[in-house]
Amino acid sequence: MSEFPKFDLQHIQLKHPEAFFQRLNYSFFKVTGLSPTTSLLLQSMLAICLYALFCTLLGILLSHFIALSTPTHIIDAGILASIPLIYLFVIFAYYQAKYSAQSLTKRLQYLLYLLLGLSFVLAWNLKFYVSDLINFTCLFILYISMFCILFTEGLFKLDSRAVDRVRLQKIRQLSYWALKQSQKKALDAQQAYYFNQLHLQAMQEEQKLVQRIRYNSVSDFFQSEE
CATH class of the missing domain: 1.20.120 (Four Helix Bundle (Hemerythrin (Met), subunit A))
Incomplete structure (x- = not known):
């Protein structure tokens, strides 16, 4: 089993559909700006x-x-x-x-x-x-x-798309799921390395996507409204 040369969420969904049933206990609702x-x-x-x-x-x-x-x-x-x-x-x-x-x-x-x-x-x-x-x-x-x-979870940019917020949630599910897989004792070294790399890739993609579609702070939001 080899690591992905490039992060491809659609390909990963087909390969590991079970990852996207992972329940996360935070950010159930995603709100643009500060207006629920x-x-x-x-x-x-x-x-x-x-x-x-x-x-x-x-x-x-x-x-x-x-x-x-x-x-x-x-x-x-x-x-x-x-x-x-x-x-x-x-x-x-x-x-x-x-x-x-x-x-x-x-x-x-x-x-x-x-x-x-x-x-x-x-x-x-x-x-x-x-x-x-x-x-x-x-x-x-x-x-x-x-x-x-x-x-x-608020402060999403007003021009952010719903599909991007859904993608963000899927990447977070994948990231945590991959971490859990990498910690399983039954895995050999190659499998553990694969899931660890998948987790790191997902974390990096999550951070990049957050920076693109979400304000860093409330002050950034108000500055964008001026």
Whole structure:
């Protein structure tokens, strides 16, 4: 098995179709500029309602095992208990991005720090202050940060094509899949080298495509609008 002399995504799709079933836990939605679509906003509103319901039910469940005397305690405990689950999800997304979309790793790292900070605030509120305002503020910050940092990838150039954004997702899937293949113990040296080279090629293509179709920062976006 030999490495590709030139990156050809269409050829790779035919050769390794299973690579493009790889699930990535980040960038579910890709937005041009800073303007999400109406359907995306509606989905986000529904999601935050479902998350609030989940936290409430989780708090009620916890109230059977620990003393939670008020609805505020219940909601606080539910949000606090959900954060470790979210943290594990984000850690895995960070690991995936590290080997498939390096431009997103820094923002996911910031999200991990934010989750730790929210955990301390919620624990302090549960123990000492017991404020509904703090609960709902933390809930709002938590969801907005997850939606804007993890689930949604913005700042795509206004003239970027949908087909390029789809291509970007496919390259990221391929990159992470190739990495996993290269780490399999059953491979011989030649196969491991092939998948490692495929991973490196995909990473390079991903970075080049991101630079072409996405703004580097919010300031770059506003400068382009002037």
